[in-house]
Amino acid sequence: MKRRLHLQVNGEDYFLDVDSSRLLSDLLRDELGLMGVKIGCGQGECGTCTVLMNGRAVRSCLLLAGQAEGSRIVTIEGLSRNGLDPLQRAFIDHFAVQCGFCTPGMILMAKALLDENPSPTEGQVREALEGTICRCTGYSKIVDAVLAVARVSRNEKGGAG
């Protein structure tokens, strides 16, 4: 039971014949080779499968590919098409990466937060990252990295530093 599916992923348009029961996470990984989308718990509770769908953070392991019909999807690979995204640079600079498994999900959740709220408080950053789990870092440096990007963009706009 295949359906013709159109989606835009990382700026490219795709027209694919896909089984109705195919998961978005599996389509992104297996059909499109985007391994930055990870499968951790498979139940939407760890955040490693996070992608942006029409600008919003979603759990791709809990979406049918068919639910993404006509959507604009961004994976972690999509953030570095023209050099590293400021969040990626900040994660490196602040040592916010150890094993790296949670990193794509963390960065995409942070990106969704900053796109909506460019000047979050630390509490808002922590709240936005709830449900995206890191076993290695203890989260502090991840939070530091996100706040650093927020600070830079605030300074660039000439706001109160």
Added chain:
Amino acid sequence: MRPFELLKPESIGECCSLLAEHGDRAKLIAGGTDLLIFLKKRLLRPSHVISMSRIPGLDEIREVQNCIHIGPLATFRAIETSEKMRRTVPVVADGAHQVGSVAIRNVATLGGNLCNAAPSADGAPPLLALDARVGVAGPVTSRIIPLDQFFRGPGETALERGEVLTGIDIPIPLSGSRAVYLKVRRTATDIALVGVAVLLVVDPEHRRAGHVRIALGAVAPTPMRSRRAEDCAEGMSIDGDRGWVEEVARAAAEEAQPISDHRASVEYRRAMVAFLVREAMHRLIEDKPNCEGGPA
């Protein structure tokens, strides 16, 4: 997952016909955050999954006369960030805010939450406290069901074959009403092991609690109202001695019917019902529903 066909009808009528045609072999998908888990675990094995996403207008949040109307596909994220909801029925936005994580709330819907009918549904206690109603459409007729008659058991609703939820209607509460939803959970994104919504209207002249509603989640086969606790609170003065709050909390804990499971024991759940009802009451008496810090 067992392979299935995904159908996307373009009208409520078409959707009802498909559901009536396929009966138990079809499942509706809204956001899918509960359904996908059942499918992955093979707890459900439908041959057809029916999405309402192509039907226009189902995600609206509208103010109509003295009611808030929420479409069945409105996401929890839309509800928690809605200026209309925060202004008129903030306790529903509170409940929405406490569901899962942001990523789940971007996709999960209030309509799906109610139709999934988990006893712990965070959408339910605030709506019960507000005397909400749901609109239901079938292949031939449509009807309105008060929410406290909608839940029939764990995972079971009053929906009959071929019927879909078409909306949630909430009478906008009287001015002077105060409400809060509190939940206890093990981790930041867990379901409730106890959920409590309390609403009361303070009569400004006599400063008494009126129109008290106390709704409990995760402590009975369905989300429930604790009418005995409500009776204990009705008419009590919010100034002076608050000893009555303890009776209200105790009545709610006694009326709850929790079970022991991997999240919590019966005893813990009863204790948490009392704790949350007490906490909610103190916050409403002080008119600080979102206060930080410990219990009063």
